[in-house]
Amino acid sequence: MDRLHATVVKTFCLRCRKSVETMSTDDIETHMVFIAHNLYYCPQCADATGHPGKLRGQVGDRVKKQTTLGE
Template sequence: MPSKLFGSTLSTTSSSSSTSSASSSDSDLSSDSSVSSYRPTMGSSSTRRPIASVEVLRCLRCARAVETTSTDDVASMGMVRIAHNLYYCQRCAKMVGYKLTD
């Protein structure tokens, strides 16, 4: 019953043919390493990371959502950061007694 391993067929009945096939598949992999290291580019702008990304801030208590960019101040959007990636809207922050910094 032949099986396929790395693009070459192996015979399960004979161990000598499986070792020769395995060694040929190893050489196939080493010759393909230049192909796998090739990274196509679509222009110089595709390799640059974006300066700002869009984030959705959601209130932990009432689920009010606000879309901001990563460079915006969250307080100007009406949200209060209580922990890493956890926010209250200003209304809920007042209700739970969270101290607002103005």
């Protein structure tokens, strides 16, 4: 029987070095704003720098997901 192994992934904010620990099975973008490959901002730094990215699960994303499901 094969077992799935989940690991802890520690991600740091590029600007303030705030860290978030998640499981490898979780979506990191629910806690951090994606900038580029392996680069993230915490929500506060994303707002401070004016980065257009946003966290997944915010209202805009929910509306987008609902409209694509109806197609």
